[in-house]
Amino acid sequence: MSHDDFLVAPLHTPPAYAAVVERIQRALTLGLLVPGDRLPAERALSQGMGVSRVTVREALRVLQGEGLLVTRRGSGGTTVAPNIDGLRGADSGHEERVREVFELRLALESTAARLAAERHLEVDLDELTACQAAMARSTDVHSFRRADSKFHLTVARMSGNHLLRQAIEDARAVAFSTLDRRSFTPLQRSSIHDHAAVLQAIERREPPAAADAMMLHIVRARAEVESILSHTEQERALHRRGERTP
Template identity: 55%
Template sequence: MTSEDILLAPLHTPPAYAAVVDRLRRAIALGVVLPGERLPSERTLADRLEVSRVTVREALRVLQGEGLLVTRRGSSGSVVAAGATSLDKLGEEYKAEVGEVFEYRMAVETMAARLAAQRGSEDQIAQLLSCQESLAASSDVDSFRRADSEFHLTVAAMSGNMMLRQSVEDARAAAFSWLDLREFRVFHESSIRGHSTIINAISRHDPDEAAAAMAAHIDQAHDEVLAALADTPAPKSGRTRSARTVSR
């Protein structure tokens, strides 16, 4: 890209309803709202998002058309559909993007873990332990998704860097659509182990160890995703490359 491209490339501003669609779709992907749960009312969404109710209504229609939301007879408001994150099927385009998503996670989440070990408070460490308890107690992919997201976003918030926090959210929203299409047990036990190692490193306020622990966790998750996409058994351990050769 040339300097002229940066300055003069055409702008493509999406309509307001598309921004609302993206916000709601992300919330569903991250497990902020789970299948069977009701979204806030149109009025609440419009007030909080600072858009018109017409804009919200159009966004809800789009998500209903995608099968992400349903409206139950005799009730007001929209409910997240069962299997809402199973958007049709995994296409070749998504499979090609998986590597980029995990490279992005590697970059931003390892730095977040490093800063969390330096800056995190005891109250925030207690919050990580609470997330870990929720993850261990999760019995389905939806409760797993919520607990897993809360853990990683808490680590990002502990970094004290809001740009990193947003980047971690972006990366997780991009990565989560494959999860409940595959075997839940593939990710559950390894996530508990990975999170435990990260918590221990952050609790000791060891930045290098925290970054390495997050790197190993993301590496293992990447292996499991690739195995799931290929319908092959997940490997028992992560790749052999070291945390130093792949900074996370």
């Protein structure tokens, strides 16, 4: 394609409601919205996203049609459906994609931790400490996923690099879409210490230690997730063989 062809190629602009759908789906995928959460009112969503209330309603209708949101009659509120696991891809057992995602996270999030240790403000530390405390208090997978995402996205924001922050959000969205709920249960038990080490290094303004702590955390998480997915694939293989047995 020549540069002239590139410049005059037609633009394909998606409808406004599609952007709202994508924003809410991203929050669901990252675990920032969990089953039972109530969404802000239409007016708040409209003002916050800079779109009309008609656009918001259309987006909510699409998400309700996909079974991701439910509307409570009487209260008029919209909440996240009890079971949103269908949002994840069917290829959750593909180890190759998991490997790629974690390799990307190693590069991006260790850099973010190093920059956060150099550039953070005290108010940032308060928020990061609250995220780590929420993880320690979490009693179920959904509350852990929410706190975990907030922790990592807060570190990304503290880096002061907007492109890096967006790349980390994108990588984590791919990671979450690749995994299912069971993959987070062992992480819930093992990562509390890892996150505390990242927080401590950032608080002390020790960039190399912060990067190392984040890398160690992601390497451990990758090993645990790969072990779970391998076991899941073995179970599926046994089930398939059982179905073929006369």
